[in-house]
Amino acid sequence: EVQLVESGGGLVKPGGSLRLSCAASGFTFGTYSMHWVRQAPGKGLEWVSSISSSSISIYYTDSVKGRFTISRDNAESSLFLQMNSLRAEDTALYFCVRDYDGNAFDIWGHGTMVTVSS
Amino acid sequence: QSVLTQPPSASGTPGQRVTISCSGSSSNIATNYVYWYQQFPGTAPKLLIYRNYQRPSGVPDRFSGSKSGTSASLAISGLRSEDGADYYCASWDDSLSGVLFGGGTKVTVL
Numbered sequence: 001e002v003q004l005v006e007s008g009g010g011l012v013k014p015g016g017s018l019r020l021s022c023a024a025s026g027f028t029f030g031t032y033s034m035h036w037v038r039q040a041p042g043k044g045l046e047w048v049s050s051i052s053s054s055s056i057s058i059y060y061t062d063s064v065k066g067r068f069t070i071s072r073d074n075a076e077s078s079l080f081l082q083m084n085s086l087r088a089e090d091t092a093l094y095f096c097v098r099d100y101d102g103n104a105f106d107i108w109g110h111g112t113m114v115t116v117s118s
Numbered sequence: 119q120s121v122l123t124q125p126p127s128a129s130g131t132p133g134q135r136v137t138i139s140c141s142g143s144s145s146n147i148a149t150n151y152v153y154w155y156q157q158f159p160g161t162a163p164k165l166l167i168y169r170n171y172q173r174p175s176g177v178p179d180r181f182s183g184s185k186s187g188t189s190a191s192l193a194i195s196g197l198r199s200e201d202g203a204d205y206y207c208a209s210w211d212d213s214l215s216g217v218l219f220g221g222g223t224k225v226t227v228l
Contacts, residue, residue, distance in 0.1 A: 035217070037219075044204075044206065044219060044220075044221050044222040045155070045157075045163065045206050045208075045219040045222070046219060047208075047216055047217035047218070047219060050216075050217070059215050059216050060216070061214075061216050062214070062216075095162060095163075100165070100168070101168055101169065102151070102210075103150075103151065103153065103208070103209075103210050103217055104151075104153055104165060104168035104169070105153070105155070105163070105165055105208075106165045106168075106174060108162035108163055108164075109162065110162060111162060
């Protein structure tokens with residue numbers, strides 16, 4: 001079964017850090033670009049970051065540039081998001097997403113919740 | 119500012135056709151593919167349409183996508199009660215070098 005399972009979310013104080021992980025299974029992870037998409041409580045979807053299959057191309061939404069770092073380990077079929085200098089507005093459910101066809105997000109994890117609050 | 123604009127809500131009775139618009143600009147919809155996602159409360163989104171009008175396997179042909187210039191549309195024909203959900207459009211934006219999502223449209227089946 002094709003599956004993405006996120007972990008690493010939790011409650012953190014403003015200015016703190018968290019590292020999200022996403023374990024992929026059921027497909028050849030190393031051949032797909034991957035993304036992080038977040039959704040604040042009661043709000044819409046917001047794309048956060050993407051990384052190509054070989055990690056050559058990496059992109060971020062403006063609001064997280066310089067604070068978040070996306071990475072992957074193809075040998076371990078894992079995707080990561082290092083989040084530093086966290087702000088209240090980063091509070092959201094973070095989804096790990098597979099890119100099927102150039103930004104066609106066909107497989108989504110269940111998400112991991114990040115809450116930034118003092 | 120690069121944004122994709124969707125109406126916040128749409129509704130219809132069972133069997134009707136409902137259309138959701140997604141308005142963008144020259145840096146996104148006009149020059150890149152449009153994607154549509156369906157999301158039920160408490161669940162992850164599901165890919166409904168890719169490359170403007172293509173349907174992934176398993177998506178009913180009641181769902182159709184189209185694009186013209188800087189706008190795109192998702193049509194749901196033969197509306198069913200189980201179609202009540204939030205729908206999002208998305209497209210790559212060349213100016214931002216990132217993916218843009220529309221604000222989402224809540225479809226209510228009356």
